[in-house]
Amino acid sequence: DPLIVLITGCSSGIGLSLAVKLANDEQKRFKVYATMRNLTKKEALEEAAGTTLNHTLEIKKLDVCCERSIKECVESIPGRRVDILINNAGVGLIGPIECQSLEEMQRVFDTNFFGVVRMIKEVLPDMKKRRSGHIVMISSVMGLQGIMFNDIYAASKFAVEGFCESLLYQTMKFNIFLTLVEPGPVVTEFEMKTHEEAMRGDYSKTDRETADMFMNHYLKNTRAVFSSLGQTPEDVAEHVLHVITKKKPQFRHQTNQVYTPVTALKHADPRGGLANDLFYKLVFQHASLMHASLHAIKLIRWKAHKVQQGARMLGLL
Template sequence: MAKAPPRTVLITGCSSGIGLRMAVQLAQDPSKRFHVIATMRDLRKKDKLEAAAGDTLNKTLSIQRLDVCSDESVAECINSLPEKRLDVLVNNAGVGLVGPVESISIDDMKRVFETNFFGAIRMIKAVLPEMKRRQRGHIVVISSVMGLQGVPFNDVYAASKFAMEGFCESLAVQLLKFNIFISLVEPGPVNTEFEMKLMEEVARSEFPGADAATVRYFKEIYLPASHEIFTTMGQTPEYVAKASSTSA
């Protein structure tokens, strides 16, 4: 029996964290079942991925630029694939936003939705025509437990994840007709550089527009508790990547 060709897997947001670890885990598959296209918005941040990829680089793993917020960037990346064929899409790219809602501008809220919600939809729209034509495909969305349950001071981030959950649950039913499957991965706290950097930034913020009592509640109660949860109970990116990789 002829050996099946490797499945092409495209992952967004691979400069660090879950995306990086998932790309490397799939590329290092002993049976070489996958060819991974690891993408990121800024290729100047590819050094960590290249180091982690080791000898899989340019063999079972290749790196490409892709900005999920740009129609042109998405089209350029998908059009570069042979016959635009993609077996598995992993929507991992995302941004966070924490703080009192009164202090968050509408533009910042839109930025979160542009990446977390519309960015994922932009990717799905780009790959669906070819997946439907072949009657085969798998879409994995790295969501969050906050897509199921809101958390104080994460109002906008949680809303973007709730929106993604509703979109995917609705679309999944339609796609069964075409033998295309959607998997939602909903990790809890994940101890990543992304989370720690976000916490450090918000700790230094003044939050104009929010009343003193709310800012005090946020800084003196929420932030210490959140930091404790992430450092003591947070999952590792490797663990989440391993669980997510089983979906691919």
């Protein structure tokens, strides 16, 4: 029998690519419920799904911000069976916090964090009964390391990470896998739209220096990072396929190797100096991520060496 996969936020980007990839699996290992908040946006997915539509891929309505919508969708699946839940739906928010309303910020949390919580609350009891299942979160490297002007977005992804870290021990006991997939920059339509909107935004609610930091440092810098290191949604989908077909899926999975040193800085230097230094250089001194990462790798090696020395002194090595 194919595994039943439910994916949220499939009208575009990573969700759309992933739904199509799984539906086209040559070994026909999956039956995909590709869900989206607004069915009037289903055309792109229908087109990409091609002949898999209504065979290995079915489109359903699901708004992660609405408990009733989630329940209705899950109830409509035979036996309420979801073997693999992929929490992909998410929204971004960039800019100085003075220019963002509390409502906008709460919407980010309601989607990115409480959306995940609502989904898990709905499927977890059934998975526990069956003592099987896999829940995958499309988190972000920003769930591990904050980046300037992404304050609220990063906080929402940190919330997802903390929630999952805590839930993990319960799920392990019930033979349910939990995985945080952490992509770096992914070039989607959404990213370009956010960027263009930000360029046209009104920054009169903040001071000129902050507005300049955002427009002339942050936006230019992110553009460069996206065009040099950005992955495609298909790349990320390939990583998710890999994760869900593993016998023992790991808890964390980063999709962009270039970012691994960046997220390791915090552990290499718990006092925060390394990470802060790298991001300062990146944003204000236009250091390339590669260059800054290389420096970081050297420092991490040095730290690892120190840890080893310490362990030797204690007779542990």
